[in-house]
Amino acid sequence: MKNDQGANILSDITGLVRFTVRVVRSMMDPPFENREMMKQSYFIGYKTLPLIAVTAFILGLVLTLQSRPVLVDFGAESLLPGMISVSIVREIGPVVTALICAGKIGSGIGAELGSMKVTEQIDAMEVSGTNPMKYLVSTRVLATTLMLPILVFFADAIAFVGSYLAVNLHGEIAPQLFLTNAFAPLHFYDLIPATIKTFIFGFAIGVIGSYKGYTAGFGTEAVGRAANSAVVVASVAIFIIDMLVVELQHSMEMLNF
Amino acid sequence: MTITMKMTVGKGIRLGVFIILGIAIFAYAIYIIGKQRNLFGNTFTVSGIFRDVSGLKVGSNVRYSGINVGSVSNVHLLNDTLVKVQVTLEDKVHQFIREDSRMEIGTEGVMGNKVVNITPGTSTKPVVEEGATLGTIEAVKMDEILDELKKSSVNTTVVTQNLAEITSKINQGEGIFGKLFTDTSFTNNLDQISRNTANLTRNVSTITSKINHEEGVVGKLLSDTTLAKEFDQAGNNLLESTRNLKGFTQKINRGEGMFGKMFTDTAFTRNLDETARNLTYTTKQARAISENLARITRHIESGKGVMNKLLVDSTFADSLDGTLKNINKTARELDQAAETVRKNWFIRTFSTKKQPPEQQQIDTTKNRPK
Amino acid sequence: MSAKLSEHTGEQVVKLEHLKKSFPDNPVLRDVNLTIPKGENAVIIGQSGIGKSVLIKCMVRLIEPDAGRIEILGHQVNSLEEEALNGLRKKIGFLFQGNALYDSMSVRENLEFPLVRNKMAGTKKQLERQVIQALDNVGLRQTIDMMPSELSGGMKKRIGLARTLILQPEIILYDEPTTGLDPITSKEISQLIIDLQRHYHTTSIIITHDISCVKITANTIHVLKDGSLYTSGTYNELKQSKDAWINNFFN
Ligand SMILES: Nc1ncnc2c1ncn2[C@@H]1O[C@H](COP(=O)(O)OP(=O)(O)OP(=O)(O)O)[C@@H](O)[C@H]1O
Numbered sequence: 002m003k004n005d006q007g008a009n010i011l012s013d014i015t016g017l018v019r020f021t022v023r024v025v026r027s028m029m030d031p032p033f034e035n036r037e038m039m040k041q042s043y044f045i046g047y048k049t050l051p052l053i054a055v056t057a058f059i060l061g062l063v064l065t066l067q068s069r070p071v072l073v074d075f076g077a078e079s080l081l082p083g084m085i086s087v088s089i090v091r092e093i094g095p096v097v098t099a100l101i102c103a104g105k106i107g108s109g110i111g112a113e114l115g116s117m118k119v120t121e122q123i124d125a126m127e128v129s130g131t132n133p134m135k136y137l138v139s140t141r142v143l144a145t146t147l148m149l150p151i152l153v154f155f156a157d158a159i160a161f162v163g164s165y166l167a168v169n170l171h172g173e174i175a176p177q178l179f180l181t182n183a184f185a186p187l188h189f190y191d192l193i194p195a196t197i198k199t200f201i202f203g204f205a206i207g208v209i210g211s212y213k214g215y216t217a218g219f220g221t222e223a224v225g226r227a228a229n230s231a232v233v234v235a236s237v238a239i240f241i242i243d244m245l246v247v248e249l250q251h252s253m254e255m256l257n258f
Numbered sequence: 259m260t261i262t263m264k265m266t267v268g269k270g271i272r273l274g275v276f277i278i279l280g281i282a283i284f285a286y287a288i289y290i291i292g293k294q295r296n297l298f299g300n301t302f303t304v305s306g307i308f309r310d311v312s313g314l315k316v317g318s319n320v321r322y323s324g325i326n327v328g329s330v331s332n333v334h335l336l337n338d339t340l341v342k343v344q345v346t347l348e349d350k351v352h353q354f355i356r357e358d359s360r361m362e363i364g365t366e367g368v369m370g371n372k373v374v375n376i377t378p379g380t381s382t383k384p385v386v387e388e389g390a391t392l393g394t395i396e397a398v399k400m401d402e403i404l405d406e407l408k409k410s411s412v413n414t415t416v417v418t419q420n421l422a423e424i425t426s427k428i429n430q431g432e433g434i435f436g437k438l439f440t441d442t443s444f445t446n447n448l449d450q451i452s453r454n455t456a457n458l459t460r461n462v463s464t465i466t467s468k469i470n471h472e473e474g475v476v477g478k479l480l481s482d483t484t485l486a487k488e489f490d491q492a493g494n495n496l497l498e499s500t501r502n503l504k505g506f507t508q509k510i511n512r513g514e515g516m517f518g519k520m521f522t523d524t525a526f527t528r529n530l531d532e533t534a535r536n537l538t539y540t541t542k543q544a545r546a547i548s549e550n551l552a553r554i555t556r557h558i559e560s561g562k563g564v565m566n567k568l569l570v571d572s573t574f575a576d577s578l579d580g581t582l583k584n585i586n587k588t589a590r591e592l593d594q595a596a597e598t599v600r601k602n603w604f605i606r607t608f609s610t611k612k613q614p615p616e617q618q619q620i621d622t623t624k625n626r627p628k
Numbered sequence: 629m630s631a632k633l634s635e636h637t638g639e640q641v642v643k644l645e646h647l648k649k650s651f652p653d654n655p656v657l658r659d660v661n662l663t664i665p666k667g668e669n670a671v672i673i674g675q676s677g678i679g680k681s682v683l684i685k686c687m688v689r690l691i692e693p694d695a696g697r698i699e700i701l702g703h704q705v706n707s708l709e710e711e712a713l714n715g716l717r718k719k720i721g722f723l724f725q726g727n728a729l730y731d732s733m734s735v736r737e738n739l740e741f742p743l744v745r746n747k748m749a750g751t752k753k754q755l756e757r758q759v760i761q762a763l764d765n766v767g768l769r770q771t772i773d774m775m776p777s778e779l780s781g782g783m784k785k786r787i788g789l790a791r792t793l794i795l796q797p798e799i800i801l802y803d804e805p806t807t808g809l810d811p812i813t814s815k816e817i818s819q820l821i822i823d824l825q826r827h828y829h830t831t832s833i834i835i836t837h838d839i840s841c842v843k844i845t846a847n848t849i850h851v852l853k854d855g856s857l858y859t860s861g862t863y864n865e866l867k868q869s870k871d872a873w874i875n876n877f878f879n
Pocket residue numbers: 002651652654656674675676677678679680681682683725
């Protein structure tokens with residue numbers, strides 16, 4: 002096993018890439034661990050919703066309150082819902098949700114698999130006729146990949162609610178009008194790449210958390226380290242992916258999709 | 259943590275509800291966005307042919323009486339000069355689009371997004387058929403406005419030059435009278451001034467109408483109120499010049515029937531001297547106008563302070579209107595002056611051989627297509 | 629999968645030849661040759677960190693050896709496809725040094741896991757009966773709905789043992805089965821190992837530092853030293869050995 006002292010970033014990356022290939026391959030061929038996958042989806046999706054909901058609500062509220070003065074200066078206050086909706090749908094919803102999930106789910110997976118690794122539970126599974134790559138890793142990666150977009154849909158919707166309330170602090174606006182205004186500037190090229198990227202975020206969080214846990218060293222401190230570096234690496238990965246997806250967004254914008 | 263993390267039926271149901279709700283939110287968003295872009299429901303298409311679509315894109319909104327009724331579904335070149343724009347419209351507006359409805363490209367919003375406006379037709383005309391080609395009203399662009407401003411600037415320069423010529427002739431002193439009244443070019447010059455000023459007026463009027471027409475563009479390109487002030491200044495200067503010329507004309511008019519006096523009376527000579535000075539002043543004024551206009555053109559070309567100008571948009575339009583009126587008045591007065599000079603029997607007598615004008619003449623009549 | 633053979637057949641169920649395994653800067657196993665006949669309790673002793681756990685992990689391919697042949701129940705462990713490997717692993721019980729109980733699962737789920745995963749669960753009733761029987765074997769029926777975190781160290785060890793035995797394997801690999809237990813429980817565990825051998829003719833490889841366990845269970849003792857087998861013999865042979873190092877170990 003590798004010596005974590007001064008862990009080499011490059012070997013970490015090649016290790017991660019190889020691990021990703023293994024994960025994808027084990028996701029491809031049957032048998033599929035559907036039960037375990039449902040269980041993980043429940044914890045990763047449903048159980049994370051309250052946290053996401055609170056954050057998204059506050060985010061929508063605060064973002065609106067903070068953006069309002071600028072638009073008021075330009076006499077363009079009516080653009081507020083549209084401006085907020087575009088930033089939420091395009092960027093803030095997916096990225097903030099992904100970062101929170103990197104913190105909660107990524108570290109959770111890293112710690113869980115790390116401690117399973119350290120206490121030989123993964124070995125025990127393997128000798129019990131269970132491919133831990135399938136049973137533990139694929140299910141988690143699949144669950145994060147599929148649940149993150151759904152969490153983001155909720156986050157976007159709840160952020161809209163927060164934004165609506167913030168707009169309402171300065172005068173009545175009917176929910177219907179707010180929605181019309183919010184959706185007016187939205188195109189498919191706002192929604193679709195943003196959604197595609199949430200899948201990638203979810204995948205990255207799952208893979209990185211699993212990788213960090215799965216390759217944890219020895220001892221309890223390795224568990225902490227696995228959890229910690231899972232969060233750090235996943236967060237950085239989210240920003241890098243986000244940057245790359247901007248290109249996709251632009252090319253779709255060109256086609257006016 | 260619960261006693262066991264086993265997946266129970268209850269958890270399964272909660273997970274299912276969670277997933278279904280999440281997907282419903284997404285589906286709702288897709289539906290709303292799709293509806294805005296007319297992806298669902300019955301639609302029909304019409305098209306229009308433009309020479310220039312000013313950056314109109316597929317997906318741009320289509321308005322009928324200011325209501326969103328569809329979107330642009332295709333923009334493509336027909337040949338080297340014509341662009342075909344196809345729009346998809348909601349079925350419910352079909353009944354209002356008549357054969358003489360027209361398509362026009364307009365601008366909306368802070369960002370100057372392009373939209374297609376469809377004008378209502380005559381209610382007696384039949385409703386258009388699916389796939390019909392509507393007539394179009396060509397959009398006016400800032401480029402053209404810039405061109406106009408340049409032309410105005412040139413015209414003003416010409417006016418200035420003409421005035422300068424007259425002035426120098428008067429200033430040359432000796433043999434003033436013989437020269438002044440026998441030389442047909444004097445009359446021609448005054449004629450020319452009048453015509454050029456009329457051109458200038460027309461130019462500025464075109465600009466103003468275009469600017470009024472294209473509010474968004476003005477907001478985008480014009481930087482601040484100083485510009486408006488400069489335009490005003492230009493107007494005032496022209497007015498001033500007119501007054502000076504008028505004075506000159508009046509003096510000539512007063513000289514009518516005073517044939518003998520004209521050659522003997524020193525007061526008249528003094529008068530003419532004054533006129534010469536006045537004309538010099540006018541020349542300077544006209545040059546200032548020319549410079550002002552050139553400055554405005556540069557200003558607009560550099561397009562400074564886009565957003566700020568947005569807020570003073572209407573003020574600017576008012577200023578332009580004022581300027582236009584001033585210039586109009588000036589032109590009329592110059593016309594009158596020229597007319598007076600021409601009518602004057604004295605001058606007529608001495609200017610029998612009229613020569614065709616050689617001065618630069620700028621044609622401004624072809625700005626509006628069709 | 630009948631382990632109920634009446635006699636020692638002399639068949640070698642475990643054969644290791646020139647087994648090598650090294651970790652970076654750490655040549656753990658240099659050249660291990662070992663054969664264990666069917667039905668025998670083979671004890672492996674050696675200093676801490678010498679590579680005993682690595683050795684038995686190689687036998688179930690939890691660790692890939694660098695070189696050498698491993699033959700278990702007639703199968704070349706390192707050339708098996710996944711399915712065949714799992715078939716073989718089903719016949720090998722593995723008690724981990726640290727129990728390796730799944731701490732997100734209850735005791736019941738821990739015991740059900742190998743059965744369910746190997747599709748040997750049968751009906752719900754059968755499953756329940758098997759779980760209870762395995763718990764009865766180690767005397768911990770009352771813990772069935774507890775979580776591992778609620779158990780004492782010794783209880784965990786015994787649950788781990790119950791889980792190892794629940795598939796009724798032909799070969800059982802015990803990694804320190806009695807460490808950390810009181811002398812009485814320790815003797816009970818040793819006795820259980822003997823009982824299994826008697827009833828089911830299982831072959832056992834027992835890694836232990838516990839001399840009383842060695843004394844009770846060992847048919848043959850293999851001493852691992854410096855990356856290879858140092859010597860082998862019965863308890864009495866080694867106890868009377870003139871070798872200073874072995875003497876040190878046994879007294
Ligand atoms: N996965 C691994 N990666 C790197 N080194 C390892 C790994 N597993 C074991 N080692 C090293 O191999 C050596 C042997 O370890 P092993 O666990 O086999 O010792 P052991 O003989 O079982 O000791 P103990 O009696 O204390 O359990 C140790 O130095 C250990 O650090």
